[in-house]
Amino acid sequence: VKKTGHVEFRNVSFAYPGAEAPVLSDISFTAEPGQTVAIIGSTGAGKTSLLALLPRLYDAASGEVLLDGVPVTKLDRSEITQRVAMVPQRPYLFSGSIEHNLRFGRPEATDEQLWDALTVAQAADFVREKKNGLGSRIAQGGTNVSGGQRQRLCIARALVTEPKVFLFDDSFSALDVATDARLRRALKAKTADATVIIVGQRVSTIADADQILVLDNGRIVDRGTHEELLETSSTYQEIVES
Ligand code: M5T
Ligand code: MG
Incomplete structure (x- = not known):
């Protein structure tokens, strides 16, 4: 199997342990590199x-979540973490230096790779302006950086x-619209071959996606591009107008 980052959800349903009601029902989609x-x-x-x-x-x-054609339940954890990176909704920074936080998933990364990542994430200026640069200390939970800075460091x-x-x-x-747009442009240029799955609330964040899935009560109720959904999806229209 080529490890290119092809994602497929096939008729996936899911309920949290102990809960009866499903949180996700019959989810199917593919995301290509x-x-x-x-x-x-x-x-x-x-x-x-x-x-x-x-x-x-x-x-x-029930159903299957496939990574490069293989059900994730059949892959080693390490095979998944090598190929998939998630920036969680409440991104977490550890107490320690910025450098320590950035190297968390890849201790052997060079300083150049760290600065390159910071540049794409629109966080290089902010780190450069700090007296100790990459060595600057982050407090437990990242309480001494703003929400937007925390997001960008985690990206x-x-x-x-x-x-x-x-x-x-x-x-x-937590990013202003201009920074959001700059970041995603840089990301697109840097990761042209990667598969990107974005959860977003703001229409400007998702409007240029190749495919938008409209999720309602655990089901995909509509899908398409921004233009298509504006024509066809009342749920999407409501979100856009809200
Ligand atoms: C969907 C429940 C939650 C909600 C539904 C993360 C989590 C969620 N839930 C649990 O029971 N246990 C959990 O650990 O599942 O929740 P979600 O997937 O978090 O929804 P969302 O991401 O679309 O919401 P939001 O607020 O981030 O836009 O019934 O109680
Ligand atoms: Mg959420």
């Missing part, structure tokens, strides 16, 4: 839960691992 797939939907729709199934934070109750941390698949869970929400 080079593509951006966006997931949008109201709070509680199941967006975070959907992303969690790829790195196996949880396993599907940089994901970039350092050079994954085939990026999962961004609302990772651009």
Whole structure:
């Protein structure tokens, strides 16, 4: 199997352990290398839960989640973490230096690779302006950096691992629209061959995706490009107008 980062969900359903009601029902889609797939939907729709199934934070109750054609349940954890990087909805920074935080998934990364990741994540200026640069201390939980800086450092941390698949869970929400746009342009240029799955609330974040999945109550109710959904999806129109 070529390890290019091809993602497929095939009729996936999922309920949290102990819960009866399914959180995800009959989810099917593919995300190809080079593509951006966006997931949008109201709070509680199941967006975070959907992303969690790829790195196996949880396993599907039925159906299959495939990475490069192989069910993730048949892959070693290390094979998944080498290929998939997730930036969680509440990204976490450890107490320690910025450098320590960035190298978390790839201790052997060079300083050049760290700066390259910071540049793409639009965080290089902010780190450069700090007196101790990469050696600057981050407090436990990242409480001494802003929410947007925390998001960008966590995006940089994901970039350092050079994954085939990026999962961004609302990772651009704390950024202003201009920074969001710059970051995603740089990301696209840097990761042209990667598979990108973005959960987003803001239409500007997801409008240029190759495919948008509209999630409602654990189901994909509509899918298409921004232009197609504006024509066909009342749920999408409601989100756009809200
Ligand atoms: C979907 C429940 C949650 C909601 C549904 C993460 C998590 C969620 N849930 C649990 O029971 N346990 C959990 O650990 O699952 O939740 P979601 O996937 O987090 O929804 P979302 O990401 O679309 O929402 P939001 O607010 O991030 O936009 O019933 O209680
Ligand atoms: Mg969520």
